[in-house]
Amino acid sequence: MKLELPLLGLLAMRRMSGYEIKKWLDSEGQFLGLDRHPSQIYRELNRMQVDGLIEFDVENGRGGGPDAKVYRLTAAGGGRLRRRIGSAYDPPKRFQAPEFTCRLLFTSMLDAPRALALVRQELEFRVGQVARNRGRDRGVPAGLEPGVDAGRLRFVGEELHRHGMAAVDTWIDWLRRMEAAMGADGWEDAS
Known part of the structure; x- marks a missing residue:
């Protein structure tokens, strides 16, 4: 499954840094079948920012830590998410597939x-x-x-x-x- 849907869904929930996204994927994301290396997350965030789906602000020293890019959806990103969750679903052969679990989570909130x-x-x-x-x-x-x-x-x-x-x-x-x-x-x- 592409990483775009979970990232759009997470950022539709709330603004998050790349570190917070990785923490979420490591904890809650494991129940959705999402396991991604940080480099994949940051590469996808960069692509989505270039495509105009997300924007970020740099927050200085969040919680005493280093400066962080905090990402949020743009109107285009919100539109892409809504189109994705509204698109036809073709159940995969394997049950409990991330395509279903992730889609259900983000569809349910919207x-x-x-x-x-x-x-x-x-x-x-x-x-x-x-x-x-x-x-x-x-x-x-x-x-x-x-x-x-x-x-x-x-x-x-x-x-x-x-x-x-x-x-x-x-x-x-x-x-x-x-x-x-x-x-x-x-x-x-x-x-």
Whole structure:
């Protein structure tokens, strides 16, 4: 996933320095599947500034530390973010992908109906994905190379499958809970 969406979303929340962005990505961002090296963050911030999506002010000695560039969205950056969260969502094959989790977070703060639609789309896709794949043949293929232990291959393959089924089932349960909570009265006022 490109870093632009999370950076636009973070700066739509509040003004932040590059250091604060990196701290956020290291803590909250890990739950969204975002792990970026500081050089990637600063390179993207520079590109976004050149493209007119963000601006910065230099704040002297914030909290007793060194001077810091503190970034904020421009009108163009806000427009880009709104277009991005309003664009069509194509669920990736892998569930819990950063494209969904990041998009949900930033869509929820700006467009509650669109966030609910996003959850419903993801839920429908995952339920269909499970229906298509749950009962498929997972047997060990014929013609294994010499030295391959079919029993261990079968055992570990089945354990990985069970783990994957449990994980996707948990994801679907979470999506259903989110759909119920987001569809409830007062979603816009949730805190």
